[in-house]
Amino acid sequence: MKEYKVTTWKMGLSNNNRRLEDTLNEYAKQGWQVLHIAEHSARIVFERDKNR
Template sequence: MKEYKVVDWKMGFSKNNEKLEDTLNTYAKQGWRVINIAESTTRIVFERDKNR
């Protein structure tokens, strides 16, 4: 079974790529995998196995 998490990522005026990378790495360490990044809304959808 899968579980999902939706995160609204806030863009700033500087270091956007670094902040995005940090966000993605933080969730990856928790076992989350990106399945969608919506550019127009800066929304990231993550997925992971619930019984991990």
């Protein structure tokens, strides 16, 4: 069984790429994988196995 997490990425004035990379890496450490990044709404959908 899978579980999902949806988060909204908030762009700032500087270091956007670095902050996004840090955020993605932090979720990856928790077992989440990016399923989809919505281009215009800045939503990121993550997926992982529920019984991990």
